[in-house]
Amino acid sequence: MKLIIALCLVSAVTAGSLLRKYDYSPHNPQIVRYENDNPGSGNYRYYYEQTDGTKQEQKGEIRNEGTEDEAIVVKGTFTWVGPDGVTYTVNYDADENGYQPEIEQGPGGGVPPAVVASLLG
Numbered sequence: 001m002k003l004i005i006a007l008c009l010v011s012a013v014t015a016g017s018l019l020r021k022y023d024y025s026p027h028n029p030q031i032v033r034y035e036n037d038n039p040g041s042g043n044y045r046y047y048y049e050q051t052d053g054t055k056q057e058q059k060g061e062i063r064n065e066g067t068e069d070e071a072i073v074v075k076g077t078f079t080w081v082g083p084d085g086v087t088y089t090v091n092y093d094a095d096e097n098g099y100q101p102e103i104e105q106g107p108g109g110g111v112p113p114a115v116v117a118s119l120l121g
Helices: 002-021 113-120
Strands: 031-037 044-050 055-063 071-081 087-095 098-105
Touching: none
Parallel strands: none
Antiparallel strands: 031 044, 044 055, 055 071, 071 087, 087 098
């Protein structure tokens, strides 16, 4: 009985020290939302969002099921905040035509057109 109590105390102390060492800073983001719908039939959808602003959503479905042209079609988006503080978003389709991304850059990225025009005179 004393051995069981001693093991429980050691476990509690170890767990406590591990929790104190765990880094909850922006360099170690936490998941704040997670959804996953995958019934195993080829169609699926998932989404997650983290405390650092990173997000991803993807939906896949089978096109032309049961035919010679059967393919999985994927549509999705992912977003993150770069080290420059700018939010970047990539929207994409992936199908029989390959991976087709469109990249968006939020405010703060690049040099504004008015500044470029004023520098060029």
